[in-house]
Amino acid sequence: MSQVDVDTSIGYALKRATSALRSAMDDCLRDLDITVSQYSSLELLAQKPGLSNAELARAVFVSRQATHQLLAGLTRDGLVEIEGAGRDQRLHVTTRGMERLGQASAAVASVEQVMIASLSTQEREVLHRNLVACAEALDGNQQS
Numbered sequence: 001m002s003q004v005d006v007d008t009s010i011g012y013a014l015k016r017a018t019s020a021l022r023s024a025m026d027d028c029l030r031d032l033d034i035t036v037s038q039y040s041s042l043e044l045l046a047q048k049p050g051l052s053n054a055e056l057a058r059a060v061f062v063s064r065q066a067t068h069q070l071l072a073g074l075t076r077d078g079l080v081e082i083e084g085a086g087r088d089q090r091l092h093v094t095t096r097g098m099e100r101l102g103q104a105s106a107a108v109a110s111v112e113q114v115m116i117a118s119l120s121t122q123e124r125e126v127l128h129r130n131l132v133a134c135a136e137a138l139d140g141n142q143q144s
Contacts, residue, residue: 014134021115028107034100037062037070039108042079042093042101050090 006012025036034042040060045051051059057067071091074080079097083090093101116124 014131017115021111024111024114025108028111029104032100032103032107034104037066038074038079039101039104041070041074042097043105045080045091045093046098046101049092052087053089053091056091 004012022036025039029036029039037060041056044056044059048059053067053071054064056071057064060067060070062070071080071082074097075082077096078094079100081092081094083092116127119127
């Protein structure tokens with residue numbers, strides 16, 4: 001017998017929301033010929049230029065091996081450039097990458113607005129704060 005009531009489970013509701021968000025992001029980014037992982041990588045590298053492969057992998061929640069494939073596509077398309085070699089490699093978004101990121105960010109922001117449209121500003125702030133607290137609790141990074 002199941003111990004989780006899917007009608008009241010926060011974890012199940014969160015998984016449903018995550019799946020719906022991912023699907024909507026896939027749909028809007030497909031038109032831009034970019035994946036959710038590529039978008040996430042561009043967004044992160046634009047905000048934190050010079051990350052290493054390992055840092056990028058952790059930040060976008062993929063394995064280091066998957067990051068190599070991800071970067072192969074991004075560099076092939078001229079969206080990211082790699083400076084240095086080996087462990088000294090650093091990643092940067094190109095001008096072309098910034099242009100694609102601008103389009104992708106607008107598309108993703110539009111999806112997020114649809115997702116939270118029924119929530120008040122206060123409810124959005126509480127939801128954000130609670131989601132961060134949940135993630136930190138599971139990551140073991142909760143600050144006392």
